[in-house]
Amino acid sequence: MSIVADTLLESRPDVLTDLDREAIEQGDVRTEEMLVNMGPQHPSTHGVLRIVLRTDGEMVLEAIPHIGYLHRCAEKIGENLAPYQYIPYTDRMDYLAGMNNNLAFALAVERLTGLEVSKRAQIIRVIFAELNRIASHLVSMGAYGLDMGAFTPFLYAFREREYILDLFESACGARLTYSYITIGGVTDDVPERFIDICREFLDYFEPKIAEYNNLLSYNHIFVKRTANVGVISAGDALAYGLTGPCLRGSGVKWDLRKVHPDCGYEEYEFDVPVGRGLKGTMGDCWDRYFVRICEMEQSVRILRQALRRLEGTPGEVRNKAGKTVKLPSDAVYYEIENPRGQLGFYVVGDGSTIPYRVKARGPSFCNLSITNAVVKDCLLADVPAIVGSIDVVMGEVDR
Amino acid sequence: MSQFTYPWVQQGERSFRGIAALIAALARGVYRVAAPILRRFPGPVFFAAVIGVCVVVWAYVIVTRFADGIAQSAANTAVVTSMRGALTLAEIQAWRPAATAVWPESMFSGGLGALAYVVWPLQFALVRDLIAMTGIIGFISLVPLYTIWWERKVAGRIQSRLGPMRVGGWHGWAQSPADGLKLICKEDFIPKEGDGPLFRLAPYLAFVPAICAFIALPFAGSYVFRDLDVALLFILSMLGIEVIGVIIAGWASNNKWSVYGAMREACQMVSYEIPMGMALLIPVMTVGSLRLMDLAEYQRGGFAEWLAWRNPWCFIAFFSYYVASLASCKRAPFDLPESESELVAGFHTEYSGFRWSLFFFAEYAAMFAVSGLAVILFLGGWYGPFPQSWAPTGSGVIAAMARGVLFDGPIIFILKGAFLLYVQIWIRWTLPRIRIDQVLYACVQVLLPLTMIVLLGNTIWVLFDRPAYPGFQSLARVISGGLTIIGLVLTLLILGFMAYGYIHRRRLVGWLAIEHLPGS
Numbered sequence: 001m002s003i004v005a006d007t008l009l010e011s012r013p014d015v016l017t018d019l020d021r022e023a024i025e026q027g028d029v030r031t032e033e034m035l036v037n038m039g040p041q042h043p044s045t046h047g048v049l050r051i052v053l054r055t056d057g058e059m060v061l062e063a064i065p066h067i068g069y070l071h072r073c074a075e076k077i078g079e080n081l082a083p084y085q086y087i088p089y090t091d092r093m094d095y096l097a098g099m100n101n102n103l104a105f106a107l108a109v110e111r112l113t114g115l116e117v118s119k120r121a122q123i124i125r126v127i128f129a130e131l132n133r134i135a136s137h138l139v140s141m142g143a144y145g146l147d148m149g150a151f152t153p154f155l156y157a158f159r160e161r162e163y164i165l166d167l168f169e170s171a172c173g174a175r176l177t178y179s180y181i182t183i184g185g186v187t188d189d190v191p192e193r194f195i196d197i198c199r200e201f202l203d204y205f206e207p208k209i210a211e212y213n214n215l216l217s218y219n220h221i222f223v224k225r226t227a228n229v230g231v232i233s234a235g236d237a238l239a240y241g242l243t244g245p246c247l248r249g250s251g252v253k254w255d256l257r258k259v260h261p262d263c264g265y266e267e268y269e270f271d272v273p274v275g276r277g278l279k280g281t282m283g284d285c286w287d288r289y290f291v292r293i294c295e296m297e298q299s300v301r302i303l304r305q306a307l308r309r310l311e312g313t314p315g316e317v318r319n320k321a322g323k324t325v326k327l328p329s330d331a332v333y334y335e336i337e338n339p340r341g342q343l344g345f346y347v348v349g350d351g352s353t354i355p356y357r358v359k360a361r362g363p364s365f366c367n368l369s370i371t372n373a374v375v376k377d378c379l380l381a382d383v384p385a386i387v388g389s390i391d392v393v394m395g396e397v398d399r
Numbered sequence: 400m401s402q403f404t405y406p407w408v409q410q411g412e413r414s415f416r417g418i419a420a421l422i423a424a425l426a427r428g429v430y431r432v433a434a435p436i437l438r439r440f441p442g443p444v445f446f447a448a449v450i451g452v453c454v455v456v457w458a459y460v461i462v463t464r465f466a467d468g469i470a471q472s473a474a475n476t477a478v479v480t481s482m483r484g485a486l487t488l489a490e491i492q493a494w495r496p497a498a499t500a501v502w503p504e505s506m507f508s509g510g511l512g513a514l515a516y517v518v519w520p521l522q523f524a525l526v527r528d529l530i531a532m533t534g535i536i537g538f539i540s541l542v543p544l545y546t547i548w549w550e551r552k553v554a555g556r557i558q559s560r561l562g563p564m565r566v567g568g569w570h571g572w573a574q575s576p577a578d579g580l581k582l583i584c585k586e587d588f589i590p591k592e593g594d595g596p597l598f599r600l601a602p603y604l605a606f607v608p609a610i611c612a613f614i615a616l617p618f619a620g621s622y623v624f625r626d627l628d629v630a631l632l633f634i635l636s637m638l639g640i641e642v643i644g645v646i647i648a649g650w651a652s653n654n655k656w657s658v659y660g661a662m663r664e665a666c667q668m669v670s671y672e673i674p675m676g677m678a679l680l681i682p683v684m685t686v687g688s689l690r691l692m693d694l695a696e697y698q699r700g701g702f703a704e705w706l707a708w709r710n711p712w713c714f715i716a717f718f719s720y721y722v723a724s725l726a727s728c729k730r731a732p733f734d735l736p737e738s739e740s741e742l743v744a745g746f747h748t749e750y751s752g753f754r755w756s757l758f759f760f761a762e763y764a765a766m767f768a769v770s771g772l773a774v775i776l777f778l779g780g781w782y783g784p785f786p787q788s789w790a791p792t793g794s795g796v797i798a799a800m801a802r803g804v805l806f807d808g809p810i811i812f813i814l815k816g817a818f819l820l821y822v823q824i825w826i827r828w829t830l831p832r833i834r835i836d837q838v839l840y841a842c843v844q845v846l847l848p849l850t851m852i853v854l855l856g857n858t859i860w861v862l863f864d865r866p867a868y869p870g871f872q873s874l875a876r877v878i879s880g881g882l883t884i885i886g887l888v889l890t891l892l893i894l895g896f897m898a899y900g901y902i903h904r905r906r907l908v909g910w911l912a913i914e915h916l917p918g919s
Contacts, residue, residue: 036655044740058659058835147740149731149832155558215829221732222831380659381741381834 033061040069044147044384047394051371053383060383063375065368070398078358083109083183083347084323086358091177093360094396096139099132099168100338101396102181107262108334108345109183113325120310121185121317122263127198127306128168128180129263130299134205135164136339137292137299140391144289145216147388148225153216160208163201170194184322195307202300202307209297217286217293226289227280230374230386234283240370243363244341245295246390249275249288256337268305270298285389292391295339326353340364340391360399364392419584426580430573441569452538453809456622459530466521531624539610543763544575550824556904557828585752590653593749597651602750602757605644609764612637616771617691618809619781630691631679634772638727638765642668645729645736645746648758652749660745663835664736667726670842671733675723677850681716681857682706682776695780699807702784707777708882710864710875712857717777719850721819724769726842728762731827738832770819774812778819781812822893 039050048069054062074093078086083105090105091098103125110117117125142157165175170191172180180187216222232242237250247254255272257265273294275287327349335344341363348357367390375386437444520526548563552570555562563571589598615630617623627633642664649661683689685706686697698704707717726733737745747758774780783806790806791798803810833841863871900907 034655042743057662145831149734149738149740150830151554152558152828155560159559216831219831221833224837225831225834379834379836381735381738381832384740 038063038383045387046143046392049368049387049392049394049397051375051383051387053375053380055380058380060375060378060380063371063383065371067365067368067394067397070394072399074399075358075360078355080354082353083325083327083355086355087182088177088179090360091179092395093362093399094136094338094340094343094364094393095176096393097132097136097339098176098178099128099181100136100336101343102179103129103263104334104336104338104343105345105347106181106183107336108332108347109325109327110322111334112327112330112332112347112349115184115319115322115325117185117319118316119264120189120313120315121319123306123310123313124186124190124317125181125263126265126268127190127303127310128171128178128186130302130306131164131167131198133339134296134299135161137296138164140292140339141212141216141289144388144391145222147384148222150216150219150222153212156208156212156215160205163204167194167198167201170197182318182322183325184319185317187318189317190310195311198303198307202303206297206300209293212293217290223279223286225381226285226385226389228284229280229378229382230285230389231281232283232288232370232374236370236373237283240373241366242341242370243366244338245288245291246341246367246370248273249291249389250283251275251277251287256335256342260335262336267309268302270302273298285385288389288391292339324353326351327355331357335361338363340393340396341367343396360396362396362399364394365397365399368392368397422580422583426576434573437572438569441572449810449813453803455534456809459534460621462517463521463527466518469518469522528624535613535624536610539613539764540760542767543760544579546763546766546820547578547759548572548575549820550827553821553824554828556900557825559907579756582756583753587753588749588751590749593653594651597647598749599754601644601648601651602754602761603644604647605641605761606757606764608637608640608644609761609768612765612768615691616768617695617775617781618771618812619807620692622781622809623692626692627690629689631683631689631694631772631776634768635676635679638768639668639672641761641765644761645758648750649736649746652746654749656742656744657746657748660736660738660742660748663742664729664746666835667729667733667735667838667842670839671723671726671846674719674842674846674850675727677847677854678716678720678723679772679776680854681713684854684857684861685709685713691775691780695775695782698779699782699787701782701786702779702887703880703883704786705777705779705886708886709879710857710860711878711882712853712860713777714882714886715853716850716857717773719846719853720777721773721822723842723846724773725823725826726838728766728769728823730766730823732830732833733838734827734832735835735838740832766820766823767816770816770823771812773819774815778815781809782807783811 034055036053036055037050038053039045040048045051050066050069052064052066053060072092074089077089081089087102087105090101093101109115138157138161142154145151145153145157168178168180169175171194172178172187174180232246232250234250234252237247237252242250243254251274253272253274257270258272273291275282275284275291277284277287278290279286327347329349329351331346331348333344333346335342342361343363344361346357346359346361347355350356371387371390375383378386548571551574552562563574565571566573566577589595612634614624615627615633617626617630645664646661649657649659649664652658682694686694688694694706698706706713708714725731729736735745736742737747739745742748747755750758785806787806790802793799802808805811860875864875866872
């Protein structure tokens with residue numbers, strides 16, 4: 001038998017591996033590995049991610065993510081524009097959480113220049129950041145259901161997201177690329193009745209979370225598909241620099257809103273949900289998914305407090321100096337908690353109004369780096385489950 | 400709706416040619432006639448269509464019986480010179496029927512005349528079969544069209560949206576025909592590196608068996624194309640052949656995702672086919688026949704007599720059959736061969752246009768076939784929930800209609816089948832998809848042992864459920880009664896939920912959605 005194996009291995013060394021030798025020696029059928037391109041035009045790679053899978057039948061032996069299909073030189077553009085002009089480009093990085101991106105860049109520049117932001121503007125920033133967190137997690141949850149083959153939660157998620165987009169539209173006129181939070185505050189005060197409508201939405205939205213849990217989170221098939229799949233240990237998560245729900249899903253209680261609060265997050269009362277391995281191992285896909293659901297509940301809590309605070313805080317919302325601010329010859333790196341993790345901007349000034357260097361640290365980009373380690377020896381159907389639970393937005397991975 | 404024109408009227412300079420022009424003209428004509436009527440009276444049109452189908456079948460049966468009568472009685476009279484072989488036109492025209500209750504002589508006192516031209520071809524079985532086959536193909540073409548439309552409407556309702564609303568006017572009734580027309584007019588694409596002949600063959604291998612299954616599927620007592628003695632085996636084997644089309648399609652596409660889909664289908668088939676067949680053996684064993692007619696006749700005594708609540712084993716077998724039938728139709732949660740989030744579109748990734756639509760025709764026709772099988776085997780076939788002894792016996796139109804709607808007939812069969820179809824749709828839009836190893840686990844390690852136990856249990860049950868064991872018989876009657884009540888409660892619960900959902904559809908969507916979403 002081993003002669004057969006040797007001849008076969010010699011004749012086709014490019015195709016056969018040592019695994020095959022074992023199979024051939026046992027008199028089994030010869031198996032061939034297959035390279036499959038998953039993406040960039042694949043329905044469940046969330047955009048233009050391309051993963052090259054080395055598969056043996058349904059088993060995935062190796063997965064190598066290839067990125068760069070959506071590269072738009074966002075960082076280089078930052079070196080040619082004033083910070084105020086660069087805000088719209090940050091929208092297009094993580095296009096599901098434009099407000100948070102605006103906020104991260106605005107805070108970095110404000111830190112560099114020492115620009116003052118009024119109390120009211122800070123509260124408005126918190127409100128919009130949290131609303132956008134809910135919207136982003138809704139997309140993530142719905143798309144994750146879609147990856148698992150459940151169509152209906154996606155539509156429910158988008159129905160709720162629609163109201164948030166309406167609120168955004170009423171405030172800044174845009175529904176996806178807001179550029180609302182800007183250097184030195186926000187572009188404009190919230191419209192009349194905004195607080196009432198927002199409260200109305202929160203009253204409507206809060207019971208819906210229980211509905212999602214009944215429909216998807218605790219669904220037996222869904223749990224079977226996601227629990228114990230793609231387990232990331234806390235050590236791995238820290239080693240790969242994961243942040244956001246991916247890190248908290250592995251049980252690490254780390255949220256920048258608690259650790260380094262900005263915009264007055266320290267005054268709000270909220271919990272940091274972490275994965276507890278409720279349905280399987282800690283750090284599996286279900287935990288990462290469920291952390292997002294819990295974060296939506298916490299965001300609602302923060303929003304209720306912020307709305308109450310907004311009512312009692314009159315004043316200006318925009319520091320007019322933000323438009324023509326001069327950047328000192330200094331460098332600053334500032335991170336905030338994005339829905340997907342820590343979004344950081346590194347801004348270097350050279351005394352002019354245009355930064356010398358802008359560098360972004362994207363959470364999706366860093367989180368994606370663990371794909372290689374996690375998607376290993378799993379089934380083909382687990383690949384969308386794992387990639388979906390990491391929840392990457394390719395616009396921000398490629399920038 | 401006025402700003403919308405006919406979707407298939409080309410606004411630009413492009414025009415249809417050849418057969419496409421004919422089809423387009425036909426579709427336009429049908430649309431122009433049907434749209435205003437349907438927009439005004441959707442409900443009556445629907446019921447008229449259902450009744451019309453029955454009337455056509457009934458008329459067909461009457462005509463063929465009439466032809467039979469002529470052939471038979473003509474053969475017995477001296478007019479016919481050749482005893483064997485076909486009657487000539489002259490013989491038919493010369494035929495004078497003997498005065499019977501069915502054919503009073505006064506009807507044909509002057510001979511058959513021109514009617515002979517109609518009767519003459521009908522004496523050949525081939526002609527009759529061709530006519531019946533046309534009807535069956537027409538019906539099977541309508542089933543997928545309107546199941547797809549219905550599925551989209553139900554999905555819309557479940558997902559708090561509306562589904563198709565534009566094409567045709569009333570709830571987008573023309574959406575599916577319009578889609579079909581679009582698919583026919585699309586480019587016929589065959590991958591260059593693929594296996595051309597197999598690629599062309601595969602859709603037919605999926606479509607033809609799905610239609611063939613309807614050959615043996617009875618819709619009611621006389622509404623069956625061929626009353627086979629082994630109808631159940633025939634339908635099962637036809638549904639099995641459909642899989643080969645899928646596997647060939649995956650292989651011939653020369654696409655790795657398609658091969659994955661094909662392999663999954665193959666592997667899914669070997670796992671569900673056995674529990675499905677074994678679950679079907681249980682009613683067969685209880686009744687003692689593979690003939691679907693016998694199986695349905697056995698349950699003519701009303702709701703309590705339906706085989707699903709006959710004994711606990713049948714009850715379990717019904718549910719395990721239903722689960723396995725979901726897998727056999729590639730329906731969620733077993734839609735792995737075409738799982739779009741994993742395999743792009745699975746085995747039909749490379750298919751487009753008409754060939755692609757054939758796969759969908761096959762899938763929806765098979766969905767109806769397995770639902771129909773479940774209805775005949777477990778849910779009383781074409782008999783209504785009331786015992787046949789309650790049925791009005793008169794020969795009037797009202798009595799006949801009451802019998803047809805409440806007691807016996809294809810309308811009841813189609814309604815029951817549609818209900819099971821609805822459950823399939825409901826499941827699809829609610830549940831996520833399971834993984835291939837979980838499919839194998841569920842089918843081989845759970846369903847298979849379960850059906851084996853059920854088979855064994857039913858064997859013993861049938862052995863003891865005889866007058867020789869009066870004690871066991873009375874126990875069996877009590878258990879059967881209890882299961883009937885469970886079945887009744889289940890049915891009423893589902894119907895109640897459906898009604899509740901429909902009546903409170905606005906409140907269930909939420910007030911914010913109603914104020915917000917256009918048209919909801």
